[in-house]
Amino acid sequence: MLATAIIVFREVLEAALVVSIVLAATRGLTRSALWIGGGVLGGLLGAAIIALFAEAIAAAASGIGQELFNAAILFAAVIMLGWHNVWMSRHGRELAGDLKSMGAAVRGGARPAHVLATVVAMAVLREGSELVLFLYGVAASASGESGGMLSGALAGLALGAAAGAALYLGLLRIPSARLFAVTGWMILLLAAGMAAQGAAFLVQADILPALGERVWDTQGLIPDEGVAGRVLHTLIGYTARPDGIQVLFYLATLGATMALMKIVNGWPRAGVALAPRAAP
Amino acid sequence: MKRAPNYLLLPFCAAFFVHAGGLAITHAEAAENAIHLSIKDHRFEPALLEVPAGRKFTLLVKNLDATPEEFESHDLKREKVIAGNGQATILIGPLKPGIYKFVGEYHESTAQGQLVAK
Numbered sequence: 001m002l003a004t005a006i007i008v009f010r011e012v013l014e015a016a017l018v019v020s021i022v023l024a025a026t027r028g029l030t031r032s033a034l035w036i037g038g039g040v041l042g043g044l045l046g047a048a049i050i051a052l053f054a055e056a057i058a059a060a061a062s063g064i065g066q067e068l069f070n071a072a073i074l075f076a077a078v079i080m081l082g083w084h085n086v087w088m089s090r091h092g093r094e095l096a097g098d099l100k101s102m103g104a105a106v107r108g109g110a111r112p113a114h115v116l117a118t119v120v121a122m123a124v125l126r127e128g129s130e131l132v133l134f135l136y137g138v139a140a141s142a143s144g145e146s147g148g149m150l151s152g153a154l155a156g157l158a159l160g161a162a163a164g165a166a167l168y169l170g171l172l173r174i175p176s177a178r179l180f181a182v183t184g185w186m187i188l189l190l191a192a193g194m195a196a197q198g199a200a201f202l203v204q205a206d207i208l209p210a211l212g213e214r215v216w217d218t219q220g221l222i223p224d225e226g227v228a229g230r231v232l233h234t235l236i237g238y239t240a241r242p243d244g245i246q247v248l249f250y251l252a253t254l255g256a257t258m259a260l261m262k263i264v265n266g267w268p269r270a271g272v273a274l275a276p277r278a279a280p
Numbered sequence: 281m282k283r284a285p286n287y288l289l290l291p292f293c294a295a296f297f298v299h300a301g302g303l304a305i306t307h308a309e310a311a312e313n314a315i316h317l318s319i320k321d322h323r324f325e326p327a328l329l330e331v332p333a334g335r336k337f338t339l340l341v342k343n344l345d346a347t348p349e350e351f352e353s354h355d356l357k358r359e360k361v362i363a364g365n366g367q368a369t370i371l372i373g374p375l376k377p378g379i380y381k382f383v384g385e386y387h388e389s390t391a392q393g394q395l396v397a398k
Contacts, residue, residue, distance in 0.1 A: 003389060054348065055363035063369040066360055130350065133361060134386045137347030140364075204358055206336075206371050224354045243357070 004152030012160025039117035043124025067205035074198035193237020211244030353382035
């Protein structure tokens with residue numbers, strides 16, 4: 001039961017942290033909670049389907065289908081998270097200000113909510129499909145212990161969800177004027193970490209060169225498989241022994257997104273009076 | 281602007297698959313000299329596997345159990361789900377001489393093994 005709880009907790013934790021950051025980042029947007037909830041449900045449905053076709057996916061593309069699939073999902077999420085940050089660099093100040101005087105563009109802000117709902121769906125799908133396979137395996141092999149398995153799975157789920165809720169509640173304590181600046185940074189780091197992870201899958205598929213293995217080694221300090229390592233992995237893309245290409249993808253994602261945010265933020269806005277910029 | 285990200289993604293994905301097609305031959309070649317590993321009763325057989333250091337090789341993992349397993353190794357930076365009664369190839373290396381641990385993530389208490397690169 002404990003083993004089941006631990007594995008379920010691990011898989012749920014990553015998705016829960018992503019969901020809580022996204023929920024905080026879309027605060028105040030039209031029906032954002034509904035969109036994000038839809039994303040979670042869609043992701044769960046997708047996870048079950050992916051689990052069902054796991055063997056076919058693994059065998060696809062001469063045996064590297066699984067790697068390509070994971071990389072594609074991660075890079076799609078990176079682009080969507082980046083898009084969100086660019087959008088927020090234009091509209092974030094309006095959102096943080098008085099909701100009543102908010103421009104129509106922002107009130108119609110379902111757009112970033114769908115984008116992030118998709119990101120949530122993909123995070124749930126990736127972690128969830130592994131979870132579905134695992135639970136299927138436990139259920140199939142240990143028929144006599146299915147009660148223990150169920151309680152273990154529920155305990156793991158509850159713990160993972162609690163960690164997500166704790167992060168969300170913590171983020172809500174940030175004054176709304178600063179909230180989007182904080183969530184913007186968190187999303188930026190989330191995206192960079194996903195890009196690095198996507199690069200690792202392409203190295204595994206032998207599509208990208210590693211460009212140097214174990215650029216640094218902090219496995220002794222914060223091991224990848226510990227809880228701290230896993231939380232940091234999700235939040236900032238921590239890897240104890242990264243390949244050179246992972247570092248490259250990480251920095252490129254940070255740089256490209258920040259450059260786009262700067263450029264777009266500089267564009268004149270139609271129909272919205274330019275508010276004086278707050279000093280950073 | 282709003283749809284741009286989706287379009288941007290298409291050539292990205294296409295490039296992966298085209299590239300993957302080109303790699304088919306090298307993968308097939310590598311699979312011929314594959315080093316075999318099987319999973320039975322949630323244990324690896326053999327649990328200790330000697331592999332060549334300094335060159336790439338393919339690990340062919342056969343899952344003889346009816347339940348799925350995830351081959352995971354932080355030492356090797358590899359993770360791959362293997363369906364019940366299924367198999368998967370994992371490309372590894374070139375490795376420096378040393379010991380590389382791996383586990384079956386779904387049954388970590390029993391499914392443990394090591395590669396010894398020499």
